Every structure is written in structure tokens, then in C-alpha cells.
Amino acid sequence: MDLKTLWFILITVLFIGFFFLEGFDYGVGMLLPFLGKRDEERRAILNAIGPFWDGNEVWMITAGGALFASFPQWYATLFSGFYIPLVLILLALIFRGVGFEFRSQEEGEGWRNAWDWLIWLGSLLPALLWGVAIANIVRGVPIDENMHYVGGFFNLLNPYALIGGITFVVLFLMHGATYLALKLTNGLEKQAERIANRTWVATLVMAVIFILYSFPEVFAKSQYEGLALVFIAIAVVALLVDGYFLKKGEMLKAFWAGGVTILGVTAGFFASLYPNVMPSSLNPQYSLTINNASASHTTLTVMTIVALVLVPIVLVYQGWTYYTFRQRISTKDELTY
Amino acid sequence: MDPLILARWQFAILTIIHFFFVPLTLGISIFLAILETAYVKTGKQVYRDAVKFWAKVFLINFALGVVSGIVQEFQFGLNWSEYARFMGDIFGAPLAVEALLAFYLESTFIGVWIFGWDKVSPKVHATVIWLTAIGSNLSAIWILIANSFMQHPIGYTMGENGVLMQNFGQVATNPNVLYQFPHVFFAGMSTAAFVVIGLSAYLYLQKRGDKAMLDLSVRWATIYGLIGVILVMTVGHFQGQFLVEEQPSKMAAAEALWHSEQPADFSLFAIPNEATQTNALEIKIPKFLSFLSYNDFTSKVEGIDEVQAAMETKYGPGDYIPPVGITYWSFRLMVYAGGLMLLLLLYLWYLNSKGISLDQKPGFAKALVWSILLPYLAVSTGWIMAEVGRQPWVVYGLLKTQKGVSPASVVGGGEVLFSLLSLGIVYIVLTYVGVKLVIKHLHSAPAQTPAAAD
Numbered sequence: 073m074d075l076k077t078l079w080f081i082l083i084t085v086l087f088i089g090f091f092f093l094e095g096f097d098y099g100v101g102m103l104l105p106f107l108g109k110r111d112e113e114r115r116a117i118l119n120a121i122g123p124f125w126d127g128n129e130v131w132m133i134t135a136g137g138a139l140f141a142s143f144p145q146w147y148a149t150l151f152s153g154f155y156i157p158l159v160l161i162l163l164a165l166i167f168r169g170v171g172f173e174f175r176s177q178e179e180g181e182g183w184r185n186a187w188d189w190l191i192w193l194g195s196l197l198p199a200l201l202w203g204v205a206i207a208n209i210v211r212g213v214p215i216d217e218n219m220h221y222v223g224g225f226f227n228l229l230n231p232y233a234l235i236g237g238i239t240f241v242v243l244f245l246m247h248g249a250t251y252l253a254l255k256l257t258n259g260l261e262k263q264a265e266r267i268a269n270r271t272w273v274a275t276l277v278m279a280v281i282f283i284l285y286s287f288p289e290v291f292a293k294s295q296y297e298g299l300a301l302v303f304i305a306i307a308v309v310a311l312l313v314d315g316y317f318l319k320k321g322e323m324l325k326a327f328w329a330g331g332v333t334i335l336g337v338t339a340g341f342f343a344s345l346y347p348n349v350m351p352s353s354l355n356p357q358y359s360l361t362i363n364n365a366s367a368s369h370t371t372l373t374v375m376t377i378v379a380l381v382l383v384p385i386v387l388v389y390q391g392w393t394y395y396t397f398r399q400r401i402s403t404k405d406e407l408t409y
Numbered sequence: 410m411d412p413l414i415l416a417r418w419q420f421a422i423l424t425i426i427h428f429f430f431v432p433l434t435l436g437i438s439i440f441l442a443i444l445e446t447a448y449v450k451t452g453k454q455v456y457r458d459a460v461k462f463w464a465k466v467f468l469i470n471f472a473l474g475v476v477s478g479i480v481q482e483f484q485f486g487l488n489w490s491e492y493a494r495f496m497g498d499i500f501g502a503p504l505a506v507e508a509l510l511a512f513y514l515e516s517t518f519i520g521v522w523i524f525g526w527d528k529v530s531p532k533v534h535a536t537v538i539w540l541t542a543i544g545s546n547l548s549a550i551w552i553l554i555a556n557s558f559m560q561h562p563i564g565y566t567m568g569e570n571g572v573l574m575q576n577f578g579q580v581a582t583n584p585n586v587l588y589q590f591p592h593v594f595f596a597g598m599s600t601a602a603f604v605v606i607g608l609s610a611y612l613y614l615q616k617r618g619d620k621a622m623l624d625l626s627v628r629w630a631t632i633y634g635l636i637g638v639i640l641v642m643t644v645g646h647f648q649g650q651f652l653v654e655e656q657p658s659k660m661a662a663a664e665a666l667w668h669s670e671q672p673a674d675f676s677l678f679a680i681p682n683e684a685t686q687t688n689a690l691e692i693k694i695p696k697f698l699s700f701l702s703y704n705d706f707t708s709k710v711e712g713i714d715e716v717q718a719a720m721e722t723k724y725g726p727g728d729y730i731p732p733v734g735i736t737y738w739s740f741r742l743m744v745y746a747g748g749l750m751l752l753l754l755l756y757l758w759y760l761n762s763k764g765i766s767l768d769q770k771p772g773f774a775k776a777l778v779w780s781i782l783l784p785y786l787a788v789s790t791g792w793i794m795a796e797v798g799r800q801p802w803v804v805y806g807l808l809k810t811q812k813g814v815s816p817a818s819v820v821g822g823g824e825v826l827f828s829l830l831s832l833g834i835v836y837i838v839l840t841y842v843g844v845k846l847v848i849k850h851l852h853s854a855p856a857q858t859p860a861a862a863d
Contacts, residue, residue, distance in 0.1 A: 144497020149485025
């Protein structure tokens, strides 16, 4: 396997890590004002992701940095082209990150309420807009012969992309609710379980629509349709298994099944992209591919060594933090956030 | 509206505000790690109290640094896509290493540190703050490696569409970063010291807070700050000598030296006039610039005229001199702020050694509260000098800033204006809220005597 393909896979892996970990963080943020009725309930919800959200968010940062390093043209075209959605994501993440830290530092009800809704919006927008972005990338956008995106903002809000965005939102809601069912107590975990079951239905409906819509829009045009569909099939089976465990109340198994769903969807859509990285809807000749968008062999070699050494170490210490904070969060605990 | 001008303002404003938070994180994380280590070694409660008290300030600052840092990573794609294409092969790698090596480390362990006081043993807890501090400072190293390439490109070859990595080892050990990182590191120590000292002084004046904890904090921060300020100046001096050789256009502008001089005088004060290429109201120390640049009182220092001529020969016709007034004054403000910080710390050190507490010196304590602004002035003007002084280049000698901006057909002026205003306003509002929360934290400290509480 050549390094460009390896890096395409590594970028996929980073996005899987990002959607898996931030997926439940975003879900928790979107559930915060609804699942938490009283202040101590909301605090328990926030503390359930308190020790982890920052480390989880680094998966997004690393995906962005690795994109820059391994496929600079992809990074440049994507983020200059999808300008407004990216700025909205950044604004959302600012409010969300600061909100976690600031929210419980003042007593006032108005203050805390305002931050709770900012955290809600700060979780909803990235979930929606990353879905919109990924759907647009795989479907293809207007890119000219100089690798410049020329579609404007509203072109990004096409029905296919919006369905992709909504699918991400409900999938992450389900993932977050499942996570909270594992991390909370005092009855909140039961409520989270009910929400997980309900959002599972919504996820199934949206996933079916999105996947069927993807056949003409994406898969039929893909060079690796077979591989993509294998991953999509894995995602669908995992989602059905997820539903089975959710119904039985076996939340840990449901959580992992949801994780496999996220993995399958992400891998499936990235596989459908290969060897393109940003197909042009104007002319296939203008598409960004792993060849014309990638960094030099020297840079990819350096980056390969760095990534293969460091990613396993990161997984070990991040795993350790989940082990350290494995206990459920009670509303009666002394809460930090 | 011209997207280039807006994009430049945006990068300048957002980066300067981001860098309000960075040096404090760099310095105070290590300061807290030292205090917590002292707690683990001695078991004395006062160290733990100090860590807990300053942790709040650290975390408010850290959150603002993290969220503004995310924007930094994506700005190169948003407004500077052509820069990203030209530089991607060199710039992306250190950025990715920064994420993999440093961001994961600091962001994962800060979570353990915040939430882990009663979940892990004191030893592990102290280790965790060290890992956070190391992560933050490693992140500074890698982003400065990337910036150093822009200041002093080495380890590359020219490809068709931009620079190509030739030798990663050379890129990572760029001589520029060997000055720049220690300069930033010691600036971080100095910033942390002034924040701890200034906020402690505020508490003395308010007669609030645990006095033993404050005395300890001030004593330790004085030493910490002295080490930081003395070394940031020392490194800065050698960094200046390096720049005289490697980026003469920056240093000539920073000295407002319009014509070559031998020996060259050092300008203490001047109002540079770019139209007439002269300085008004200038105060000078004879021959001192020769000494600062070359360690003797006789050497010739190249002036703006000679540098411009040499660069025209090398790169063709054009204006190769950065804005002289801004570069000159940002340099001077940085140095003067640093000098003042050194004097304040020396006097404080003298008071400490005599056993005189700050509550006996209310006037000086007040001055220390206001002097919290000095390190922020110094780091901001330092970066303005580094970045404005590199103009018209974004990558010195290789790519002009105007060539790096995203094409107007992709990113229009309206879009840049939208992001500039929205992010700018949010940064300013949140910075204000952060400062308010710090002040509230200070006021939540218990009053020292019942009488003072009235």
C-alpha cells in the first residue's frame, strides 16, 4: 500500500475517533436542557463528560491538523470553500467549551440557563454541520480547475446534505443518550435509556433515507462501491443490534453497537470517496484526489512514523482516563462543573 | 471590501487575543506543578491551598486558550488557503505533531487533574499536572517550529506549487526556534509570575484571602518571575543578534535605522517618519546598537536603505521594508515593559528578603496590580514585532502575504467581515467575562479580619 492510501485510511480513522467520541459529547450537550430539569441534574449531565470532552475534542483538532499535513490541498479547498459552516462550527465550539468551564461558576439561574442553551446550540450546530460537510464532500461540490470551491454557501444546503446533517444529529443524540444511561443514576439513567430507544427509531428512519438517497448520489458514482457497501452493511447491522440491546436495556452493549454504527457509516462514506478526496461536480478532471492533493513522500513518511508511534500511546492514556472516571455520576456528589 | 485587508486584521486580532491566554497557561501550569510537587513532598496544606486557589484562574484562562486555539488551526484554511497550499508540505507536519504529541497530552490530563482530586493518589495527581504542563509547552515548541519556517525557511526545496519538505530534522531544529521557544517559554514564566503576584497584591489590598497562602505564592512567584524575566531578556538579546544576520529588514525597521551607520547609535525614543525617512525627537545612546548587534563598539549596522537595495537585487523591484513606526515601537514597548518588570521584581525580591509583606506597602501593591498588564503588553508587542516586522513576506523571502490569502472568488470580503466581526466580538465578550470571573473568585476569598469584612 502506498503512503497516500495509508494516509487516506489514517484520516478516516481520525474522523471515526472524532465522530465516535465527540458524537456522544455532542449528544450529551444536545440533551442537556431537556434531560436535566433541575440544576443538579444538569450538573450531573455535564460532569458525566466533564473529564473527557476536551481530550475527545482533540480528535477533531488532530483530524484537521493531519488533513493539513497529509493532504494540504484538501485542507485548503475544504476550509476556504465551506467557509460559513466552518465559522459557525468554530463559534459553536467556542461557546460550548467555555460554557462547560464557566457555567457553574455563578449561581444565578439566568446565567446558568443561558450557558446551558449555548452548550445545547454549541453541540447541535457542529453535529449538524459536520454531517452537512461530509455529505457534501462525498456527493461532490463545484470545484474549478484550480481546486477552488466555487459553489457559494447556499449550494451546501442541498437536500442530500441536510438529510446527512439531520442523520448525524439523531445518531449522536442516540449515542449521547446511551452514554448517559451508562454514566448517570438517580433515575436519570432510566430517562436517558428511554430517550435512547426513541432516538434509535429516528436514527433508523433517517439512516434508511440517507443511505437510499446515497445510492444515486454517491455509491453509484463510486469506484469502490462494493467496499463502501460492505461498511454500510456493517453499520446497518450494528444499528439493528443496537436497537435490540436498547430494548433489552443492555446499555453497554448498545453503546458499542452504536459505536460500530458510527464506524461503519464513516468508513463506508470515506471508502466511497476513494481515491478522490473532494470530487468536483463540474468536471471529474477537476476533482481533488489522493494524488493531486497530497503532501510529498518525505512529509508523509515523517507523519507515518509520528502517527504510528503516538496514536497507540494516546489510546492507552485516554483509555486510562475512562477507567479512572468509570463511576456513575450522582446528583448528590460534590460536582466540579 | 478588500478581503486581504480584512483577513490580515482578522489574523492579527484573533491571534493576539489567543496569545493573551497562551503565555499564562504555559507559565502557570508549571508553577502549579511545582507547588503541587512541594505539597506531595512536604505534605503541608498551604501548598495544596495555593494550588487550589490559583487553579481556578488557570482553568478560566485555559478554557479561553483552548477554544481560541481551535480557531487558529482552521484559520490557515479559512482565509489563507493559498498560503496553506504553498506551505502545506512544511507547515502541516509540525501542526499535526503538535496535535498528536501535545494537544492530546494536555487536554486529556487536564481533565484528570480537574476532576481527579479524590480519584487518584496525590502523587499521580501531581504527575498529571506535570503532564498537562509538558503538553502545553510541547505545543508551543511545535507551533513555533512552524512559525520559525516562516521567519527563516530551511530544510526545504522548491516544488511546482510551493515548498517541499527536504529534511524534517532541519525544519524541527531551525535555529530560529532555538531562540524563539525559550523566549516564549520564559515569557510564559514571567506572565504567570506577574498574574500571581498582581492578584495576590489585590487580595492584600482587599484584606482577603489566606495570608500564609498569599505570602507563599508571592515569594515563589517572585523567584519564578525573576528567572523568567532575566532569561527572556538574555535570550531576546541573542535572538536579536540572530535576526540582524537572518532578517535584516526586520531589525533595521525595529531600530528605525534609515541609513547604515558605523558605529551605530541605539535609539531610545523617536517618532519615525516613513515619508521623509527620518526620525523626529530622537534620543540616542552612542555606539550602543553596534554593541547590541555585534558585541563591539565599532561594527557597521546595515540601515534600511542598504537592506532595501540588497533585497531589490535579490528579489527584484518592490518595497521590502516593513512598517517602520509599528515595528520600532512594538520592539521598544516590549523591551521597556520587560525592563520595568525586572525592576519591580527586584524590588519585590528585596522586600521579601527583608521579611516585609505587601500589606505594609499598599502603594507598591497597587502598582503590582496594574503591572499585570505589563507582560501582556510585552508578549503582544513582541508578536507584533515578529509578524509585522516580517512583512511584506508571510514566508520570509519565499511568499508575500498578499499571495497567501484565499482567492476573492472563493472567500469574499463579506464572508471575511462576518467571521472577523462574529469571532472578534465573541472573543472580546468572553475575555471580559473571564476577567469578571477571576475577580469574582478573588472576592470569594474569605476576609482576613472581621473588621475588614465591613
